[in-house]
Amino acid sequence: MNDALAALYPQHLATLRERTDTALARGGFEHLVVPAGRPITKFLDDQDYPFIVNPHFKHWLPLVDAPGSWLVYTPGEKPKLVFLQPRDYWHVVPEAPTGYWVDHFDIVVVRKAADAIAELPGLARSAVIGDQHCGLQDIVANNPPEVIDHLHYHRAFKTPYELELMREASRRGTRGHRAAERAFRDGASELGIHQAYLAAVGQLDAELPYASIVGLNEHGAVLHYTNFDRSAPADSRSFLIDAGASASGYASDITRTYAGKNAGEFQALIDSVDAAEQSFVARVRAGQSYPELHVHAHHVLAGVLREHGFIRMSAESAVESGVSSAFFPHGLGHGIGMQVHDVGGFQAAETGGTIAKPEGHPYLRLTRKLEAGMVVTIEPGIYFIDMLLAELKDKPFSGDIDWTRVDAFRKYGGIRIEDDVVCTASEPENLTRDAFALL
Incomplete structure (x- = not known):
């Protein structure tokens, strides 16, 4: 199956880039920034609910268990993955990305969630798509309707x-x-x-x-x-x-x-x-x-x-x-x-x-x-x-x-x-x- 996916993925990525280029232009933004999200801690507890990745993140790449990671896309440039691989002996640390899709991304590995900030573009010019649990303390998703509407409408059409x-x-x-x-x-x-x-x-x-x-x-x-x-x-x-x-x-x-x-x-x-x-x-x-x-x-x-x-x-x-x-x-x-x-x-x-x-x-x-x-x-x-x-x-x-x-x-x-x-x-x-x- 991986051979079939490898053959089909470049066209999928090209489709997402085309849709996103139009969406960003309509909203007047220069970058798309998508957090994978982070685990949500249970009330009055120190344990988390099962992690659910931001769908806008997994639309671009087949990573469903990469909390704290980020996708960055700027029209005309190679998409960028800021991949969180923490130093942690309490949990299984995510392995470095591999597979049919990795050559299509610039991948930067960070060890702390806060280190991702330095790898993100100017947020004032970015469409940041996520919920209140997706970002870091200093980053708030703006979810611009012009961008969201275009992407959601076309998401109905599967590649x-x-x-x-x-x-x-x-x-x-x-x-x-x-x-x-x-x-x-x-x-x-x-x-x-x-x-x-x-x-x-x-x-x-x-x-x-x-x-x-x-x-x-x-x-x-x-x-x-x-x-x-x-x-x-x-x-x-x-x-x-x-x-x-x-x-x-x-x-x-x-x-x-x-x-x-x-x-x-x-x-x-x-x-x-x-x-x-x-x-x-x-x-x-x-x-x-x-x-x-x-x-x-x-x-x-x-x-x-x-x-x-x-x-x-x-x-x-x-x-x-x-x-x-x-x-x-x-x-x-x-x-x-x-x-x-x-x-x-x-x-x-x-x-x-x-x-x-x-x-x-x-x-x-x-x-x-x-x-x-x-x-x-x-x-x-x-x-x-x-x-x-x-x-x-x-x-x-x-x-x-x-x-x-x-x-x-x-x-x-x-x-x-x-x-x-x-x-x-x-x-x-x-x-x-x-x-x-x-x-």
Whole structure:
């Protein structure tokens, strides 16, 4: 894989330089300065939270564990890495940078975090991108909107180098999903399933792009369930896993739902949601409005609810009345890349602005029109959430819902199927299904 990355990286770097040149010119800045960040110390403690690198830093180079380091870019000059390699016998000291990318940078090694200041350009003329934890005491990130808006808008378009890393993240994630399914079939607890996932992926919790969701039975109805029961239930009727993996800081985001033994009707519902999901993936084409695809998904899923006997109203009525939103209460998906919920999802243009969410759909995370090079998730679901279903019982259309059938499915929690999909100039590339196929 390193040979492929080595071949693709120069073009990736050239793309970042071009984007940054334009962004800096628009903001009237001469330099881009990006801190990798530093660990955040826990309150009333002397230990740190797991380090998370600044995404603007790892966009340029595949370093995700270099706290205290800095990236400096000046148009027309070679990018510079100020690499912190402290004298420390308490922790593992980062090794000197090596690999396919190092020849593209001027690398300066410093031994103390404060020594980096001497290696940075004049900050009054610099766009410094980071949060309040990123810099040194005397350096404050200014995050100029003119620069941020341009970079975030174009970050939606992945370079071939980035796509190769995302394919690897998908391959790692699907290995974990296969191991998790086996653990579920063997009767493991949620914690045991998660541990099987980590072992197969080869990553720690802190290295994953997000906290894994591993829900058995009714827990599948909790959209962000991360509790990990230590004991297995007496009867594992259903299993929902939403878990990804990382590759040099790039994420995969994968969800699958499985039926346990003697759950034929639930399996039939899974199959219908899976077929619907694949039909939505097929619509990931250049020019497709993502909000319109989200609303279309509501109509299709309302048809699934009617087909399986949960509602008696038409799909149109189910969407207009909000019934479909009670069974499918989240967005169809989001942009993905260095961050699992990538930036710029609502941005109207490279100069800023916001594209509003469709009325009645407050949790949609992406409102842009799809274009070639974008990577998005497609993750429809049908859930049996007690709180949302209780709200429907007082509505005039309550009689159009078969409550006996709904109640029979509460024990399964819910269904979500999620793939990571590249919008291309022609057929979409399904990173997730391709990775599963390799297994």
